[in-house]
Amino acid sequence: MDRSFSLFQGHLDFAHLLWHHLLCPSDWAIDATCGNGRDTLKLAALVGETGGVISIDIQEVAIHKTKELLQEKSPHKPPQIHFFCQSHASFPPLCYEKKIRLIVYNLGYLPGGDKSLTTMRTTTLASLEAAMALVAPGGVISVMCYPGHLEGAQEEKALLQWSGSLPREHWSCSFHSWRNRESSPSLLLFQKTII
Numbered sequence: 001m002d003r004s005f006s007l008f009q010g011h012l013d014f015a016h017l018l019w020h021h022l023l024c025p026s027d028w029a030i031d032a033t034c035g036n037g038r039d040t041l042k043l044a045a046l047v048g049e050t051g052g053v054i055s056i057d058i059q060e061v062a063i064h065k066t067k068e069l070l071q072e073k074s075p076h077k078p079p080q081i082h083f084f085c086q087s088h089a090s091f092p093p094l095c096y097e098k099k100i101r102l103i104v105y106n107l108g109y110l111p112g113g114d115k116s117l118t119t120m121r122t123t124t125l126a127s128l129e130a131a132m133a134l135v136a137p138g139g140v141i142s143v144m145c146y147p148g149h150l151e152g153a154q155e156e157k158a159l160l161q162w163s164g165s166l167p168r169e170h171w172s173c174s175f176h177s178w179r180n181r182e183s184s185p186s187l188l189l190f191q192k193t194i195i
């Protein structure tokens with residue numbers, strides 16, 4: 001058990017613990033909303049020098065911040081990290097050349113950035129459909145939702161509605177939300193069945 005893990009501090013600790021259990025050195029992962037780079041940094045540490053991370057964001061400033069964070073904080077030689085400044089509505093061709101073990105979304109807007117450039121439910125749903133085809137059997141899609149703002153609340157609601165009807169023989173889907181913290185971030189997880 002990671003001793004720095006604090007269940008009641010936040011949803012990120014919880015998600016990172018699960019990623020830690022899922023990823024091994026040499027794996028490939030996608031950060032579909034790289035933002036300030038904290039999630040890419042975590043994924044890079046987990047896949048190690050022989051693995052790879054594909055980091056996507058619609059904003060050039062987010063790509064820049066992520067590169068800066070990696071340069072500053074990554075104590076080891078970074079794994080192969082590939083950046084794409086584009087919407088995650090579709091994935092770059094490189095994603096289809098790799099066996100993708102984990103795809104993570106941290107929805108919403110860039111902290112400290114332009115709040116109007118937030119993820120939107122229609123694009124997020126399109127992206128999740130593409131992610132489901134892309135992720136390897138046994139692999140996981142991890143989605144952090146932020147219902148504390150209007151689009152975030154509508155986005156969480158749409159994702160919950162959509163995910164409730166996924167065929168259980170192909171997908172395990174769970175939802176984690178804090179019971180005594182109103183409108184706090186939540187975590188949706190999807191694991192593709194190994195057939």
Ligand SMILES: C[S@@+](CC[C@H](N)C(=O)[O-])C[C@H]1O[C@@H](n2cnc3c(N)ncnc32)[C@H](O)[C@@H]1O
Pocket residue numbers: 032033034035036037038039040056057058059062086087088089106107108109110111117118119120123
């Ligand atoms: C909450 S931030 C991500 C935080 C980040 N994962 C981190 O660890 O710092 C959400 C990000 O999603 C990005 N975003 C919004 N819509 C997007 C889209 N359609 N495709 C890709 N990125 C998008 C925003 O630009 C923003 O940087």
